[in-house]
Amino acid sequence: MSLLDYFRISKVGTASLAKERLQILVAHERTSKHQPSYLPQLQKELLEVIQKYVKVSQDAISVTFEQDEHQETLELNIVLPDNQAKNT
């Protein structure tokens, strides 16, 4: 299953809510743990870029960061305001 398939499946579950959503995932597969993570800083910059395109309040953004031996994942879920679609 490709990652795009995953989005297609997850879409079915949320379509009935009729909310505009923006979901961003960053996965960093690492071969070494001996380097600092830049994902927390990257997260801030990604949000700054996104806010150029969509006006979202901080409480509409949920962030999940997970880390294990081989991989770090950062997941940003943003619920867009209802009037976003009409005004842009």
Place this chain on the structure above:
Amino acid sequence: MSLLDYFRISKVGTASLAKERLQILVAHERTSKHQPSYLPQLQKELLEVIQKYVKVSQDAISVTFEQDEHQETLELNIVLPDNQAKNT
């Protein structure tokens, strides 16, 4: 299955290659099609942000963009240079 689970599964298949990878996905669920897509422009800006953190050549980046009635998805797959882990 959460999106983070997906990454955990996909990790297993590629870990043996021992390449550093960065994968970024953007999914935009839309309630209306009557708005221009900003994902192509967003993609350029995301890559600019990422290049601040990792030095990658253009040919190490593969981009997939898909669009259907309800959703747009943008997938960026970046193979990081071997020496990235050692030098940073």
